[in-house]
Amino acid sequence: MKKENFAAYIFLLPWLVGFFLLTIQPIVSSFYLSLTEYDTVSDPYFIGFENYEYMFVDDYRFWEALKVTFFFVAVGVPFKLGFALAIALWLNQGVQGLSLYRAVFYLPSLLGSSVAVGILWRQVFHTDGLVNYLLAFLGISGPSWLSDPDTSIYTVILLTIWQFGSPMLIFLAGLRQIPHDLYEASSIDGASKFRQFWKITLPLLAPVIFFNLVLQTIDAFKTFNNVFIISGGNGSPVDSLLFYTLYLYQQGFEFFRMGYASALAWVLLIIISIFTAIYFYTSKYWVYYESEK
Amino acid sequence: MKQNRLLKHLYLAIASLVMLYPLLWMLSSSFKPESIIFNDLSLWPSQFTFENYPNGWQALRIDFSIFYKNSAIVAVFSVIGNLISCAFTAYAFARLEFNFKRFWFALMMMTLMLPYHVVLIPQYILFLKLGWVNTYYPLIVPKFLAQEAFFIFLMVQFFKQLPRELDESAMMDGCSVFRIFFKIIVPLSIPAFGTAAIFSFYWTWEDFFGPLIYLNDIEKYTVPLALRAFVSAEDLSFYGESFAMSILSLIPVFIFFIIFQRFIIHGIAMSGIKG
Amino acid sequence: MSNLTRRNFGKLALATSVLALTGANSTKAAGRIRHFWWGNKERDKRTYATIDAFNAAFSDSTVVGETLGWRDYWPKMATQVAGKNMADVIQMDYRYIAEYARRGAIKSLNSHLDSRAIDMSDFAQFSFDGGTVDGQVYGVNIGTNSQFVPYDKTLLDQLGLTFDPYKWNWDEFVKISREVTKNTPDGIYGSVNNGGQEVWLDIWLRQKNKALYHENGDLAFDQKDIEEYWSFWVDCQETGVSWPATEEAASTSMAKSGIPTKKTAFDSYWTNQIVAIQKLTDHQIEMATIPHNPGDSPGMYYKCGQFISMSRDTQDESLSAKYMNFFIRDPRAVGILKLERGVPGTKEMRDFLKPGYSREEAIMVEYLEGIEGRTKKLPPVPPKGAGEIDRAFERYWEGVAFGKTKIASAAKSFYREAERIRRKQG
Structure with a gap:
């Protein structure tokens, strides 16, 4: 294919300038810091790969954090995406008052992870909160969801799912870009709704599904705000909410080990990159772009 | 039925x-x-x-109207910056062929993956040297330089969905890539822009970490930063007022959402053109 | 009042002359300093008012206030420390002061104390103890606190339970708590559970003439102490003295704590927090000491809740000292700040404020004066890594409280980890 180097680099210029001026230096510094002992007050002290060694050999909380985070990603991402897609499809069928429902479903996401959400969520899942109040009608005496180490992670997963508005909106935008006449043509051919979904909607939506999958996975691995406000910042009870970035934050900003925190960050970066690489690699088989046909 | x-x-x-x-x-x-x-x-x-509202509004040294003004400045500039600069970058990645494309793309994706807490300190030092601390530049300038990879990736995915034939036939008519971008790609990607605008506005509106680190004077605080001043872990918290102000802070985002979601619907009318 | 004002003006004159001498050294941004503190709505209002008063009194200089909540304060501080851009005057907490001092982020104040630019000549000895690290004073006490047990008098009166709040012992604590749990509807208990509270462990140890740390930072307790302490609190949660582990874990903020939710009769807080607790409930709340057995010392101590310190990056040392002095003792400042951060350092200031006390403020001061002479010396400033050990203590306790680990093995693991953290910090 013909190269359009000149034009392409003109378009890329703002990004390149920003990248070299503002972004690359902090990234490189953080890698260097991962090879040092750095308490943020004194100058960093070079120690080679000791941080990484300590992480893999001695630090059981690192493994604990990985466990919690992987579980969260494995459960949270599919559910959130499934939910967002289902609702988007449903809304896209043309309901009266569509924009009202869309707004309603998006509202919780607008709340983001402000302090208010933390308080709110604790209230809903408290021993005598709404959830247990409803369960009581069914004769079930519910646990103290958030403060019981066996159930606390699910409340965070639920909070994440509850805020499914962003992927939903992206799905909706994607659905809106599918040309109408494709459906009309296939209706004339007598295709069933299910077949239309399988043959038209899914393939044409694939790039957007792919986008949401990649982004939600990255986001889930980096989950911080929601857990920070829910767990009181320390991953309790019994480390059941010790998400990876929470641990990283604690090491860096609470225990004055910014060098170690940087090492943790780079390990996470590698983990996320592997997942993303796998997604991109497999996307050849299931994501087709109109522009590449 | x-x-x-x-x-x-x-x-x-x-x-x-x-x-x-x-x-x-x-x-x-x-x-x-x-x-x-x-x-x-x-x-x-x-x-x-009803006291929580007036009390909350004036609870801090500065009343909330200033915080709303500050937030609005940051959010509006961020939206404009993100939309323009990310669309440019995304167009190159989605529809042009050039050397080192995969390399740059991988780098761009990498910036999405690194937890921001560890780049915070080096970045702070950088902005400090530029003399930007306690100004809105650290919050706005990166947006004009397409440093929010999320939006680049989002637009790449949408741009790639537009049929090739559009560019090719335009090319035959003697259009330059720049014309194609402005005359074909941009108008056909209104839903993507609508989505990006909503996210961009809302994320800057609710972001507290950036303002927290870079803004010192309370006169410059944004709404979420002011909201956080209400709830302190150890001491007295003012929940009622905090809730009242939280509710109010949702209104601008909600209005923005209502306005811009029209552009998502807009997609229907335009995508009648088929490649 | 007039007496205090006059005395103070003398001191200020002195301070100004010191300023004149050292002023020559100060760098570019002289005449303008930043004061950074963590706070809340109420504290912010008072602190800003104090700053305004200072700026009005000394028109040749400007103090700028910066404030955040406790949780946001520390990451921002860490960032500014790394950027060598700290505010000139900062608020410090007991648990971090040693780390900041030993890492060189805050300045020794000894020369300013000697010259009386910061005048603490009439402050009690314990005001210095807390802010002293390795023989140098790094923080000026801006509010004295102590531990106490808030109790719900309304509830205890309803149940007809009484005790001597200054002399009660552990058996009484257990007995009364059990009575409360027994004679109230389900979901109401005697006490919160302090098994994971390092402060209570500290006092428990001190009642036995032990401590958390030695002067040199080594651990001053052993595994056995931890086992005993945890056994007591496990018993408490199993025999209806305290509420269960899930409730304890759920009480992450004051509003969710035992007394404000009306779920317990006894709670655990620092004295300056009585005002806030009382605001969260319509029951009458009173103050008691931590229980102690007859003959034992109560183990409590006066703690400097918060300090005001001078940062390494200060642009104008003498103005900072002048402002700090104003902040801790000028009646214009004291009269605005009142007891919000804790009880001020001298009797004179307390008398000055007395007429304006609310009920809670009055009982707070009464309590602090009531335990005078029965408190012990403040423990040495926590060593590096103390914060991490505290977190580990809380974590292992949660494991025990939820029945995930046995007391003995948890105590062993905790002790080993605490030793390892200390070794790592050197």
């Missing part, structure tokens, strides 16, 4: 209620006196008070 539709609305209504309950609880709590907020589960306050 009609019954079916009713049923659907019923389901939607129930789902809406579940989605909205926590919000409604917050709304009702903002009208309750402090002492009953956590002891009163019902959505209808047993005791009404």
Whole structure:
């Protein structure tokens, strides 16, 4: 294919300038810091790969954090995406008052992870909160969801799912870009709704599904705000909410080990990159772009 | 058929209620006196008070109108910056062929993956050297230089969906890539722009970490930073006022959302053109 | 009042002359300093008012206030420390002061104390103890606190339970708590559970003439102490003395704590927090000491809740000292700040404020004066890594409280980890 180097680099210029001026230096510094002992007050002290060694050999909380985070990603991402897609499809069928429902479903996401959400969520899942109040009608005496180490992670997963508005909106935008006449043509051919979904909607939506999958996975691995406000910042009870970035934050900003925190960050970066690489690699088989046909 | 539709609305209504309950609880709590907020589960306050709103509005040294003004400045510039600069970058990645494309793309994706807490300190030092601390530049300038990879990736995915034939036929007519970008790609990607605008506005509006680190004077605080001043872990918290101000802070984002979601719907009309 | 004002003006004159001498050294941004503190709505209002008063009194200099909540304060501080851009005057907490001092982020104040630019000549000895690290004073006490047990008098009166709040012992604590749990509807208990509270462990140890740390930072307790302490609190949660582990874990903020939720009769807080607790409930709340057995010392101590310190990056040392002095003792400042951060350092200031006390403030001061002479010396400043050990203590306790680990093995693991953290910090 013909190269359009000149034009392409003109378009890329703002990004390149920003990248070299503002972004690359902090990234490189953080890698260097991962090879040092750095308490943020004194100058960093070079120690080679000791941080990484300590992480893999001695630090059981690192493994604990990985466990919690992987579980969260494995459960949270599919559910959130499934939910967002289902609702988007449903809304896209043309309901009266569509924009009202869309707004309603998006509202919780607008709340983001402000302090208010933390308080709110604790209230809903408290021993005598709404959830247990409803369960009581069914004769079930519910646990103290958030403060019981066996159930606390699910409340965070639920909070994440509850805020499914962003992927939903992206799905909706994607659905809106599918040309109408494709459906009309296939209706004339007598295709069933299910077949239309399988043959038209899914393939044409694939790039957007792919986008949401990649982004939600990255986001889930980096989950911080929601857990920070829910767990009181320390991953309790019994480390059941010790998400990876929470641990990283604690090491860096609470225990004055910014060098170690940087090492943790780079390990996470590698983990996320592997997942993303796998997604991109497999996307050849299931994501087709109109522009590449 | 009609019954079916009713049923659907019923389901939607129930789902809406579940989605909205926590919000409604917050709304009702903002009208309750402090002492009953956590002891009163019902959505209808047993005791009404309107004081949380005026008190919250003026609770800090500066009243909230300043914080709203500050937030609006940051958010509006961020939206403009993100839309323009990310569309440019995304166009190159999505539709042009050039050397080192994969390399740059991988780098761009990498910036999405690194937890921001560890770049915070080096970045702070960088901005400090530029003399940008305690100004809005650290919050706005990166947006004009397409440093929010999320939006680049989002637009790449949408741009790639537009049929090649569009560019090719335009090219035959002697259009330059720049013309193609402005005359074909941009108009056909309104839903993507609408989505990006909504996210961009909302993320800057609710972001507190950036403002927290870079803004020192309370006169420069944004709304979420001011909101956080209400709730302190160890000391007295003002929940009622905090809820009242949280509710108010949702209004601008919601209005923005209502306006811009039209552009998502807009997609229908335009995508009649088929490649 | 007039007496205090006059005295103070003398001191200020002195301070100004010191300023004149050292002023020559100060760098570019002289005449303008930043004061950074963590706070809340109420504290912010008072602190800004104090700053305004200072700026009005000394028109040749400007103090700029910066404030955040406790949780946001520390990451921002860490960032500014790394950027060598700290505010000139900062608020410090007991648990971090040693780390900041030993890492060189805050300045020794000894020369300013000697010259009386910061005048603490009439402050009690314990005001210095807390802010002293390795023989140098790094923080000026801006509020004295102590531990106490808030109790719900309304509830205890209803149940007809009484005790001597200054002399009660552990058996009484257990007995009364059990009575409360027994004679109230389900879901109401005697006490919160302090098994994971390092402060209570500290006092428990001190009642036995032990401590958390030695002067040199080594651990001053052993595994056995931890086992005993945890056994007591496990018993408490199993025999209806305290509420269960899930409730304890759920009480992450004051509003969710035992007394404000009316779920317990006894709670655990620092004295300056009585005002806030009382605001969260319509029951009458009173103050008691931590229980101690007859003959034992109560083990409590006066703690400097918060300090005001001078940062390494200060642009104008003498103005900072002048402002700090104003902040801790000028009646214009004291009269605005009142007891919000804790009880001020001298009797004179307390008398000055007395007429304006609310009920809670009055009982707070009464309590602090009531335990005078029965408190012990403040423990040495926590060593590096103390914060991490505290977190580990809380974590292992949660494991025990939820029945995930046995007391003995948890105590062993905790002790080993605490030793390892200390070794790592050197």
